[in-house]
Amino acid sequence: MPVTYTPIATNxxxxxxxxxxxxxxxxxxxxxxLVCFVRGTYTGGGSVTLLNYFxxxxxxxxxxxxxxxxxxxxxxxxxxxxxxxxxxxxxxxTTTAGVFSTVTSHIQNYSNTTTFKTNLVRHDNSALxxxxxxxxxxxxxxxxxxxxxxxxxxxxxxxxxxxxxIKAA
Amino acid sequence: xxxxxxxxxxxxxGKLWPASSYESLQTATVGAxxxxxxxxxxxxxxxxxxxIRAxxxxxxxxxxGDVYLLQLNADxxxxxxxxxxxxxxxxxxxxxxxxxxxxxxxxxxxxxxxxNANTFxxxxxxxxxxxNTNKNKVxxxxxxxxxxxxxxxxxxxxxxxxxxxxxxxxxxxxxxTSFSQYTSLALYGIKGVA
Numbered sequence: 001m002p003v004t005y006t007p008i009a010t011n012x013x014x015x016x017x018x019x020x021x022x023x024x025x026x027x028x029x030x031x032x033x034l035v036c037f038v039r040g041t042y043t044g045g046g047s048v049t050l051l052n053y054f055x056x057x058x059x060x061x062x063x064x065x066x067x068x069x070x071x072x073x074x075x076x077x078x079x080x081x082x083x084x085x086x087x088x089x090x091x092x093x094t095t096t097a098g099v100f101s102t103v104t105s106h107i108q109n110y111s112n113t114t115t116f117k118t119n120l121v122r123h124d125n126s127a128l129x130x131x132x133x134x135x136x137x138x139x140x141x142x143x144x145x146x147x148x149x150x151x152x153x154x155x156x157x158x159x160x161x162x163x164x165x166i167k168a169a
Numbered sequence: 170x171x172x173x174x175x176x177x178x179x180x181x182x183g184k185l186w187p188a189s190s191y192e193s194l195q196t197a198t199v200g201a202x203x204x205x206x207x208x209x210x211x212x213x214x215x216x217x218x219x220x221i222r223a224x225x226x227x228x229x230x231x232x233x234g235d236v237y238l239l240q241l242n243a244d245x246x247x248x249x250x251x252x253x254x255x256x257x258x259x260x261x262x263x264x265x266x267x268x269x270x271x272x273x274x275x276x277x278x279x280x281x282x283x284x285n286a287n288t289f290x291x292x293x294x295x296x297x298x299x300x301n302t303n304k305n306k307v308x309x310x311x312x313x314x315x316x317x318x319x320x321x322x323x324x325x326x327x328x329x330x331x332x333x334x335x336x337x338x339x340x341x342x343x344x345x346t347s348f349s350q351y352t353s354l355a356l357y358g359i360k361g362v363a
Contacts, residue, residue: 001193118314122311
């Protein structure tokens with residue numbers, strides 16, 4: 001049987017950076033999986049939003065539904081007509097030192113030109129919360145570029161990002 | 170390039186596995202005429218876990234969304250299946266169960282005929298230790314769909330009360346009668362260390 005789940009690219013930050021970009025993503029896979037071990041440099045609160053753009057598109061084509069547990073309460077929220085997709089409310093500079101968030105984003109059927117693009121996200125950080133997200137990008141374009149950044153300030157040094165491709169038989 | 174270590178032990182679904190242990194087994198994509206069900210048959214017993222990665226829509230007209238029903242080894246007895254779910258609808262988090270009611274594993278999520286035509290539900294469904302003859306079979310799923318104003322994200326689990334190795338899976342809609350064109354389900358096998 002065809003072996004799959006292939007690493008496409010990895011980026012590990014040796015210094016803080018405003019964003020991480022995966023470009024020229026080949027169309028030869030079925031699904032993409034983005035795996036992040038990440039922290040922000042934001043000092044203005046206990047967490048910061050990790051967000052993504054597809055194809056460098058910053059128009060209001062994104063929306064999401066979220067499920068979260070913070071150790072006290074289970075809750076759900078939604079954002080519509082957004083200019084970016086969300087990957088989680090991740091650790092910031094005020095989170096316990098050395099504690100990074102883990103984020104996994106599954107972008108299903110990313111290269112088809114028939115359906116809008118939906119990605120499923122899990123974010124986990126034992127110091128903050130555990131979250132599940134479903135994001136919608138209302139475009140039928142194939143995804144060829146992925147940009148990741150924090151909603152405020154930078155992504156911290158030591159954060160790592162790996163993009164995998166999964167190919168169906 | 171090796172996967173990042175330390176992530177193997179995390180997450181509900183989407184675990185990382187060395188590339189050589191994750192293999193594509195079968196894929197089904199629904200054509201213009203729709204399909205009442207999708208069958209994965211002759212599943213080899215040589216893997217440790219199975220994963221179904223799905224993009225789905227059904228013809229359900231009575232409401233938004235639908236749920237997959239996975240019938241294992243042609244067992245249609247509802248007394249052998251139960252399911253639980255944790256759901257977020259954008260407003261509240263809720264939990265529900267389905268005990269000995271459905272005639273298959275009640276997991277995953279699709280969009281339906283009342284939802285936007287270009288929006289499909291996505292699901293990642295793991296069936297762990299599927300070939301182990303000492304354990305009942307459990308599936309877990311991360312799934313959902315967002316419709317820019319409504320939507321649902323779910324963490325589901327379902328049990329099949331049988332110690333038989335899984336050799337076939339028939340996937341059908343729970344509320345609709347057929348899958349819509351472009352629905353696509355892919356079955357993967359994940360090997361453990363020998």
